[in-house]
Amino acid sequence: MVDESPAALHCTAAAVPRASLLRSPLSVSRDSGGGVSVREVRRVHVLKFGSSVLARPAAYRSVAEEIRAEVSGGANVVAVVSAMGDTTDDLLAAAREVAPSLPDDLMGSLLATGEEASVALLRLALATAGVRAVGMSFWHLPVRTQGPLGSADPVAVDARRIETAFAAHDAIVLPGFVGVDETGVTSLLGRGGSDLTALFLGHALGATEVRLVKDVDGIFPADPKRFPDIAPLRTATWREARRTAGGVVQDRALRFAEDHRIPFRVAAPGGTGTWVGRHDPAHDRNSGRKASARCA
Structure with a gap:
């Protein structure tokens, strides 16, 4: 039985070795008759879809097709989703009409x-697309956090639940932005926090790829609205990304990626985008250090 106590779940990203299951292309086991069975362990891709990509209901069908293509290519997919379109701003506006003060615990x-709601909508779209998928709420798979409730830091997750779910599903849909603190109160990872959720989960799972799917195809060296002919960077170090991302990626997520040497891609749906940290010398020096926020 999995120990789900706060003490068991409270482990940091640098403290626990990554699961060997997700590092090996084959898994070998013995059946009840003593025979040996070998099965392929698929790659794990973590894809984050933000509010600008999930701008309207029809967008969920397009996202489901993108996930289906990843699955067809041999990957298991963890899809991290933000709220649809302006939902977060609309909820904030409604709250301000209801109450003069907005306590962090209630706002979370x-x-x-x-x-x-976004998890449920994507699950519907994936079912229609014929993808074997499951959705998990932030209570079913809590990302444990520390710090202020409105801008908390992720510190632990039970990655075994994701590994177990992949035995029967090809895609798992999870909410970004949301966590649970050590007292059980709903916490938020700050504006743009779904980026941080995706990078944190990718690190915890030892994912083959973490991709932040945006409405722009990568990170640009200057504002593409002012310079419409400018091309996105194809590669960038984490430090370069922090200087030039211009709000495309949450700064706290970029710091987390740099601190833990996590390469990732920023791209539009179907685009090439920008690889961040993939060819960074710092990543090459630290490529042997593999750790995760998995609880043993």
Whole structure:
């Protein structure tokens, strides 16, 4: 039985070795008759879809097709979703009409409903697309956090639940932006926090790829609205990304990626985008250090 106590789940990203299951292309086991069975362990891709990509209901069908293509290519997919379109801003506006003050604990519970609805919508789209998928709420698979409730830091997750779910599903849909603190109160990872959720989960799972799917195809060296002919960077170091991302990626997520040497890609749906940290000398020096926020 999995120990789900706060003490068991409270482990940091640098403390626990990554699961060997997700590092090996084959898994070998013995059946009840003593025979040996070998099965392929598929790659794990973590894809994050933000509110600008999930701008309207029809977008969920397009996202489901992108996930289906990843699955057809041999990957298991963890899809991290933000709330649809302006849902978060609409909920904030409604809350301000209801109450003069907005306590962080209550706001976390309110704003989390946007991500939870988004999980359900993508599950519907994936079922229609014929993808074997399951959705998990932030209570079913809590990302444990520390710090202020409105801008908390992710510190632990039970990655075994994801590994177990992949035995029967090809895709798992999870809410971004939302966590649970050590006292059980709903916490938020700050504006743009779904980026941080995706990178944290990718690190915990030892994912083959973490991709932040945006409405722009990568990170640009200057504002593409002012310079419409400018091309995105194809590669960037983490430090370069922090200097030039211009709000495309949450700064706290970029710091987390740099601190833990996590390469990732920023791209539009179907685009090439920008690889961050993939060819960074710092990543090459640290490529042997593999750790995760998995609880043993």
